[in-house]
Amino acid sequence: MTTAISIQNLQKRYGEVTAVKNVSLEIQSGEIFGILGPNGAGKTTTLRCLCTLMQPDAGTIEVMGISALSNPRGVRQKLGYVAQEVALDKLLTGRELLELQAALYHLPRPSITPRIDEVLALLGLTEWADRLIGSYSGGLKKRLDLAAGLLHQPDILVLDEPTVGLDIESRTVVWQFLRQLRQQGMTIVLTSHYLEEVDALADHVAILDRGTVIAADTPTHLKHQLGGDRITLKLREFTAIEEAEQAQQLLTTLPWVHSVVINPGQGNSLNLVVDARPDALNLVQSTLHQAGLPLFSLAQSKPSLDDVYLAATGQTLMDAELAAIGRRDPKAERKQAMRR
Template sequence: MRRVMLEENHESPRNRYAIQINHLRKAYKNIEAINGLSLKVPHGCFFALLGPNGSGKTSTLRILATLAAADSGSVIIDGIDAHKNPREVRKRIGYVGQEASIDKILTGEEHLRFTADLHHLPRNQGKERIEAVIEQLDLREWIKRRAGTYSGGIRRRLELACALLHNPEIFIMDEPGVGLDPESRHLIWNILKGCVNQGKTILMSTHQLDETESLADQIAIVDKGRILAEGSPSELKEKIGKEKLTIRTKEFCTSEEAEAVSTILKSKIGVEEIIINPCQGYALTVILNQLEKTPEIIDTIHYAGLPLFSYSNSKISLDDVYLRSTGRTLIDAELATVGTRDLRKERKQAMR
């Protein structure tokens, strides 16, 4: 685990954190996208916002990047108020949005030159930085071609190259793993890890558990515009328990049948908590605070004369942390948001 820089003696209280979010709120008509969210991201930290689509991650990051205004609350980036001084904030951050920001007509090189001009880089410095990011992102083969001919992975590399160009200390990235081929994913993850090893700060939103586990120093679980849990991956999992046992009494059982099993098992030694998941046919997730308790739990169900369709045990995962925090898995939360939001309307409103 990388060391997160929190050296209070060398930093003023104002600059102790790379990013501070205080009681942030944002609504799109009758939809509250961000609901009083507060967060502090230390310098030199790889921080992940983990949550399903529609949980408020993108709205939060757009406000941090000064691309949208909050209804209330404050955002401090490296000691600078993002609302009062957005221009200074933009100098300090590199932003990669979830949606493609590449002009299909321009070549990769033209994108980089344009980005260098936007950041007012001196000509010689701009040329040096363009060459550096081309090599860093392995873009030499494509850099003279129009971006419209790029694959999704190469487009993502170019977007990251544009974000890296002015050498910012803080990166804000919205779902950077979406649409990546394995080669681009491996390359980009290594670059991001290298940035953090150099003391830079990354705040990334994601709904992918694997990249969160492998990359993040700290995680905040987000749902319905609120932070429900926060800590390192290991800390969050250790707070849950030692092991997880998933039980199905029937292929499709009722809530009453699941409650009956839960009532019997709650009194067993080693059972920390039982979560009934209605989205998965009222399956029971039994959190155990002791290892090797599965045989005893299964015997209890048999002795009670209750049916048992299937069971499996596994280590505690981040999905279990999310399940305990919200009562549903991350996949179930993703499915629940399908068709409930008009993202086109929300984006249109965000641009006003």
């Protein structure tokens, strides 16, 4: 295993807002590396710095031994970048767009036509090649965008939220395709705020929260490290905090319960980390019953990446997402995205 990408102590501020506080990542060649985190965690900014669209305020980025700061053009040659919002020219046909892309990457002229035919076939776009992009569906556009990213046979494919806004079917196609690319030896870096996506695809994952890496390992390892099972319960559909705290104290006294966290984002539900034992649910139920506490819902599960996130930040990914929406200023972000 060789290191494909090494990011050390990356920092990036937009005026007052610190988008990336301190991010260090080691990405091995030939793997799918997932960067997971809620909106506003700094995923896109990290990728934009990696793709030389932005200059970091501090830190280093090396792509296959080439510094993104001192030799951005060398890095650009190695990377294929598929941005979050598909930016295509609706007045061009798919083939014309790829021809433009080929010229921007200086593909030798004789190889351009066969290579374009190849990627078109690869992504099932052949019959659409000579139609205007304006007539494409969302899924087709994403596939064309992928084709453009792959055209110059980059060593590393970088995808920002590759399946956001796609229907389930297109999403499965993209997943399938990314797995196939990895099989052929390509290194893939993707960001996502979908747990399932990272869980299903990534060999290694880094979880980002508010501009820092809070965990980085294989998804399996991260989940195993947490250990035990998860129990989520609600006393009522919306539980008063006093009542939730009462249950929390009660359940914490049980020797096989490791932790009890109240989740205000879900109507003060309780998230328990417990020893994996078959009678856990029954015991929880009877304990609450004896104390005269109600029980609305109760569920047991193996730890997920969401639990990894929860353990590190005290809130679920979904809650972080919702909270982030309130904090965000879409107009300011659009400006940031445009500024380089």
